[in-house]
Amino acid sequence: MSESTDVLVVGGGLQGCAAAWALTGRGATGVTIVERATVGSGGTGKSSGVVRCHYGVASLAAMATRALDVFENAVxxxxxxxxxxxxxxxxxxxPENVEALHASVAGQRAVGVRTEDIDxxxxxxLWPVADLCCRA
Ligand SMILES: Cc1cc2nc3c(=O)[nH]c(=O)nc-3n(C[C@H](O)[C@H](O)[C@H](O)COP(=O)(O)OP(=O)(O)OC[C@H]3O[C@@H](n4cnc5c(N)ncnc54)[C@H](O)[C@@H]3O)c2cc1C
Known part of the structure; x- marks a missing residue:
């Protein structure tokens, strides 16, 4: 490993690797990741791998839907x-949370998330084995 680098990314988890990938994709050449254990050994390696855009915070929903492009075009x-x-x-x-969900869904649509209300x-x-009966 060289003794100097233009950009040093600390941590080879999803965030660090994504940042390094984005920087090099924009032309940065001196990007180095340092990892204290092994790449993906933190939360990244423990993730269930669920990719979702349903977030109540609009900025998170916007980031997630933008990132979807990477997953869909990974090859x-x-x-x-x-x-x-x-x-x-x-x-x-x-039932008491339906209104809040509708507001959340509207916020997601506003930032481009493909989502819809279904009854x-x-x-x-879609999910025949689901027990949808409400419980008191
Ligand atoms: C059980 C579980 C399930 C999950 N399921 C999902 C899911 O389905 N969908 C989803 O979107 N998210 C999920 N997550 C959350 C997701 O995995 C994390 O938000 C994400 O992986 C965090 O990435 P990160 O790069 O920030 O952190 P990390 O993956 O933890 O990476 C940080 C890295 O930095 C290294 N590091 C730390 N300090 C130093 C140092 N001083 N020097 C060098 N290296 C250092 C660590 O060793 C580690 O490898 C889940 C998390 C867990 C724990």
């Missing part, structure tokens, strides 16, 4: 099949 952008499968994501709430009948068709 072209990263040069490999990363095993990404889109299965959709269903969020259910109790329990449609959920049951």
């Amino acid at each position: 072209d952008l990263l040069g490999d099949d990363i095993g990404f499968h889109q299965t959709s994501y269903i969020v259910g709430v109790d 329990p009948t449609e959920v049951q068709k």
